[in-house]
Amino acid sequence: MPDTSAEKVPAQRSLTKADIVAGVARRLDFTQVQAAIVVDSFLKGVVAALKKGEEVEIRGLGSFRFRSRAPRKGRNPKTGERVEVPAKRVPYFRMGKELKAILGGSAESSSS
Numbered sequence: 001m002p003d004t005s006a007e008k009v010p011a012q013r014s015l016t017k018a019d020i021v022a023g024v025a026r027r028l029d030f031t032q033v034q035a036a037i038v039v040d041s042f043l044k045g046v047v048a049a050l051k052k053g054e055e056v057e058i059r060g061l062g063s064f065r066f067r068s069r070a071p072r073k074g075r076n077p078k079t080g081e082r083v084e085v086p087a088k089r090v091p092y093f094r095m096g097k098e099l100k101a102i103l104g105g106s107a108e109s110s111s112s
Helices: 017-028 032-051 097-102
Strands: 056-058 062-069 072-075 082-085 088-095
Touching: 017 032, 032 056
Parallel strands: none
Antiparallel strands: 056 062, 062 088, 072 082
16 A cells, blocks of 8 residues: 655646746736747747757757667567667757756856
């Protein structure tokens, strides 16, 4: 029987695009529509650069880069049949030094 005496951890809330739009609108005294245009433009720019195979670096936050995955043999979960999975490049986010320092990571300060 599971132990129910332990404290339950409250569910974590995620920052959403709507939260970012609201923050931009408040900070810049924009309407929600104007702020949504700014946020959408930024996100579309990041996605367009990644589609072209470019890395995206945002100082103080981090960078979106690519990792190469080697071809491998996989298995179709429905049929169990073995299939060839081709090589591919997958994007990932790498946190910057400043953000690591803010969040308590082991990055050195950028003032050295």
